[in-house]
Amino acid sequence: PRNIKKDKIFRICYSGMLTLRKGFQYLLKALEELNLPNLELLICGNSGDPVCQDILKYYKKRIKVEQWKGRDHVEAYWRSDILIHPALEDGWGLVVSEAMACGLPVVVTEHTGAKDMVEEGINGFIIPPADVEAIKKKIILLYNNRDLRSKMSQAAVKKRDILDQVITAKAFFDECVRLIG
Numbered sequence: 242p243r244n245i246k247k248d249k250i251f252r253i254c255y256s257g258m259l260t261l262r263k264g265f266q267y268l269l270k271a272l273e274e275l276n277l278p279n280l281e282l283l284i285c286g287n288s289g290d291p292v293c294q295d296i297l298k299y300y301k302k303r304i305k306v307e308q309w310k311g312r313d314h315v316e317a318y319w320r321s322d323i324l325i326h327p328a329l330e331d332g333w334g335l336v337v338s339e340a341m342a343c344g345l346p347v348v349v350t351e352h353t354g355a356k357d358m359v360e361e362g363i364n365g366f367i368i369p370p371a372d373v374e375a376i377k378k379k380i381i382l383l384y385n386n387r388d389l390r391s392k393m394s395q396a397a398v399k400k401r402d403i404l405d406q407v408i409t410a411k412a413f414f415d416e417c418v419r420l421i422g
Contacts (some may be wrong), residue, residue, distance in 0.1 A: 247322055251384050252281045254321035254345065256314055256336040257328075259288035264327035264350065264370060266293075269300040271376040276304075277384060281325075285309040285317050317377060318343035323383050324391060328353045329370045341365070342401035346393035348379045364396035 246252070253272070257263050272282055284306060288294055305344075309317045314336070315367065318324070324340035325348045337347050337355035347365035349356050350372075359365040368375035383390050 250279050250281050252283050252321040254283045254317055254324045254340065256285040256294055256324065258286050259293045260290060262329050264290035264329045266296050267371055267373050268325050268327045269375060270372045271380065272304045273300060275377055275380060280304040281307060281322055283307050283309055283317055285314045315340065315343060318345055321345060323348065326353060327376060344394040344398045346383060347395055360398055364393050364400055
């Protein structure tokens, strides 16, 4: 983790394809309804779907949106305060693990496997899918509480160790030995 933020903008990162199943439309709606000062959405991803492109075009007229042009998303995570992964369904959501490894608190839905990385209120939050009010509530909480964001950031970084292949392989081996007994 390395924070390269040099501005006062509260930046929310959305990383992933812009598809309806990823739920980005609920995040956009929440941000429009909140209309908070110094708030920006940083999107790392795009879509070939004309419907999703139209949705994004509509909201770009109403909220501040930056689309990340870089290939490496790590710098985008470093520029952000939180990651929101509002998926309606997602097998894992690798972006959640990546963001946490970079020190971002995360907000994810119950319908992503990556929720297993999240310790509620410790390194992030788990919310119901398609719930604009829940998204808004977590944004407001984190927007208004720098100390909470800092604590959650530190906890998120600690969680990255479970992604280490050596640790994961050893844990798997130890569990096999235990089960075979």
